Amino acid sequence: MALIVMKFGGSSVGTTERMGRVAQRIVDKKLQGDRVVVVVSAMGDTTDDLIDKSKEINDNPPAREMDMLLTTGEQISVALLSMAIHKLGHPAKSVTGWQAGIRTEAVHGKARITDITPDRLHKALDEGNIVIVAGFQGMTDDGEITTLGRGGSDTTAVALAAAVKADVCEIYTDVDGIYSTDPRIVKNARKLDAISYDEMLELANLGAAVLHPRAVEYAKHNNVNLVVRSSFTQNEGTLVREEAEMEQGVVVRGIAYDKNVARISILGVADIPGVLAKIFTALAEAGIDVDIIVQSGVQNGKADFSFTVSLADRSRAMDVIGGIRSAVPYDEATYEENLVKVSIVGAGMVSNPGVAARMFEAISKLGVSIKMVSTSEIKVSCVIAAEPVQEVVRALHTAYGLDTADTAFVGGPQDRR
């Protein structure tokens, strides 16, 4: 008898009819003889509707009160899902985050889970119940209601799976699993049977919005077996687990791309010690996340920098750069939009030095110029013009052998240059 955590997102329970189907799916699992803990998000547009209502009243509401407001969305979901399971003739108990023993930091809007005391869950399971936990929420030591921020329900599911020592944490979503790349632009994109935490983390950060990075980190840290699968089909899904257990020889697991990119360039920066620190401290203080940073060589005591930010942060970043000009003299600051960041991700990359070169070659063969490059142990990213992104992703998918079903690209000696 396995202990399983099943997590359903808002669209899976978006209507009462869908909720009925989810209930059936949960009951099927129970009938297989498993003990089941379910984590559920707010139904469909509930959270957005609550946010809209709050804006009518106060365009800058206190974060504490937003947490009070938004946590009702998941509480409604768990109560209704429990009713749907009862309707099918099975005992179920819904619980809020605080009732589930989920403790968090004393931060509103994006608290981290500090501790879970699952006594109540175990008791309800022992009584034969399916236990349904409100995702996205917890309680501080002072009894204040908090939310976990974006991707919070994924994190709730993974954290509960770790706390109750679940055999597996299944994340139900509207796709069949993790794909080698976006199936909307590459028709040969294939669903991966398995992927490592680190690879998933890179893909999650790169805009494959299936699993939230925080949840993946939590799973990695607590060694929770994650499965990403569809709430609409019975397909197997993708298993996310420790790298050590991965297939041999796979170099590139997937190709990701991110259109939410702007490049800012600061030209002719005086090469004074501490200049870089000043620029990026100012950006960090303004709450602007900087992704890729590239510095040219120094010429005549001056250097050029480029970095990428999200499109939404572009204007503010330019303001910050303008504001520090007296402290950091430079000739000119410019920005560029209509860009895309294309990345190859794979845990096998670290021992295959030719992998990046093959990427550059595939891109340049298409006559596309690479504007920036960034690498990590399991990832290479290139910033290019947005327009040819589809051809580039398709070419990379072919270049790394991802078009052919089970054998992903295997790096050989000829690539070790």
Next chain:
Amino acid sequence: MALIVMKFGGSSVGTTERMGRVAQRIVDKKLQGDRVVVVVSAMGDTTDDLIDKSKEINDNPPAREMDMLLTTGEQISVALLSMAIHKLGHPAKSVTGWQAGIRTEAVHGKARITDITPDRLHKALDEGNIVIVAGFQGMTDDGEITTLGRGGSDTTAVALAAAVKADVCEIYTDVDGIYSTDPRIVKNARKLDAISYDEMLELANLGAAVLHPRAVEYAKHNNVNLVVRSSFTQNEGTLVREEAEMEQGVVVRGIAYDKNVARISILGVADIPGVLAKIFTALAEAGIDVDIIVQSGVQNGKADFSFTVSLADRSRAMDVIGGIRSAVPYDEATYEENLVKVSIVGAGMVSNPGVAARMFEAISKLGVSIKMVSTSEIKVSCVIAAEPVQEVVRALHTAYGLDTADTAFVGGPQDRR
């Protein structure tokens, strides 16, 4: 500096715009120098909408899950009201029932408050906050979320007022206060400045739906000063307090009527010991509330009984009576609808024996026959045909001197017959 509990019902906060007005009203109170605890119900139709949604999923949902579902309505209200107060520049904190320390029996759907630990409220007040408590809800000793049933938010307000030793508990509603009778049918109906708990209790039970009887009982038991007033005007409202402090000599305070009445008659019941107990035990076990009971004298070893039930219970009551016929032999059971129960209520009545006679006289002068009579120390009720109810109420209002402004009817020696 007074400590005041203000309670606002669902229609007072039915829209975000109304919520803004309520926030202003609360802030005005704070600016007078008072410490303010607010209790609020779910907005407008929220509770009904949630009930509808639950019915789509399960037409017979577990009471525990209904409590999980419905308590979100008040949680949404408190969060939004707190935001509205913040918008006006004043600190406020919303709390759920369990956060407010409201403990209840382990019963779902209609729990009674067993205890309140107001430490958290005092702390939030000491920090300068307006504290906004979700009405209608509490928590069991096991951490289960419960609701208090109908009139629950009134009860929350009164119980909190008792727990924090508030100077007054103000119940804001859509009427100016308690009236001598229904202003819709008697244009001279006047708002009462004050009324005793017992009188209010009779009026509340008689269908003057302004204050829930449970809340009035709680106030009486804990000696909480209650004020019923309008959330739309600045008028003074009606003070509900101990009888001892009432105006001298007032006999009849108000005239109430209740159209939700059916009369059931059981004719020719064998006069065996225990017959009455059998009939009314069977009704009680079916959850049917019986109001007035009248027994005729016994003739030829047989008696006739009549009693009233609410219209909704009429059919079930007839079924129950049919079902016990073998245990309680009788000749015939009949029912009558289109009735109304008219009542005069006044604490002074107990020492003025002519009061009831004056009522009968006023009714019979209109040619209306009285079908049943019931009396308590502070009330006389007559069941009559529904059709002449308006004339009867007007005539009684005049007969007891309630038409003239400040001097309600004062019983004199001539009435002591």
